[in-house]
Amino acid sequence: MTRPSTDSRHDILHAAAQLFRERGYDASSMNDLAAALNLSKGALYHHFQSKDEILFHIMEHAMEITEEQVKKPVLQLTDPQERLRACIRLHIHVVLQTRDREITVMLHENHPLPAEYRRLINARKKEYVHFVERLIEDAQKERGSKSRVTPKAGAFALLGMINWIYQWYRSDGTISEAALADQYTDIIFAGVFGA
Numbered sequence: 001m002t003r004p005s006t007d008s009r010h011d012i013l014h015a016a017a018q019l020f021r022e023r024g025y026d027a028s029s030m031n032d033l034a035a036a037l038n039l040s041k042g043a044l045y046h047h048f049q050s051k052d053e054i055l056f057h058i059m060e061h062a063m064e065i066t067e068e069q070v071k072k073p074v075l076q077l078t079d080p081q082e083r084l085r086a087c088i089r090l091h092i093h094v095v096l097q098t099r100d101r102e103i104t105v106m107l108h109e110n111h112p113l114p115a116e117y118r119r120l121i122n123a124r125k126k127e128y129v130h131f132v133e134r135l136i137e138d139a140q141k142e143r144g145s146k147s148r149v150t151p152k153a154g155a156f157a158l159l160g161m162i163n164w165i166y167q168w169y170r171s172d173g174t175i176s177e178a179a180l181a182d183q184y185t186d187i188i189f190a191g192v193f194g195a
Helices: 006-023 030-037 041-047 051-075 080-097 102-108 115-143 151-163 177-193
Strands: none
Touching: 006 030, 006 041, 006 051, 006 102, 030 041, 030 051, 051 080, 051 102, 051 115, 080 102, 080 115, 080 151, 080 177, 115 151, 115 177, 151 177
């Protein structure tokens, strides 16, 4: 895979994420992207070999954002329940903060990726699911939970709820991001702790 200079790569990926978000991956062409960037198609191909490669790099960047803004701060905490609370709050923030760019594209456009790219992205997603499972398991153990909700089911429920927010949430709506995080935390804690 090619790697253009930081500035070019950033500009191309940002514009592509915006284009894919607005039109969808299938309806966006390399010509559309070149026009949005005011580049020739040849200049675009100098940096990336295909639209698939661009989509892959957008998703890679989305995983980097999630790891940097969610996983890293959570791992700095020592209390298992606080780690889980922080994960919920920070993951919601990442989905809402970057909703017009990489995260939204990653959540909505995974299906067009060719198998080789999909395997790489899915491996990173799977590792993140395991991270959330471990957070839930550690919090359940610390609290002595007798809940029938397994860490795996809890992790998929939590990520499913949070990752769907981009479909319905409006920042000018009736619920704030902080209130949403509190309510999702209450839902998850009630389930995984049987409270």
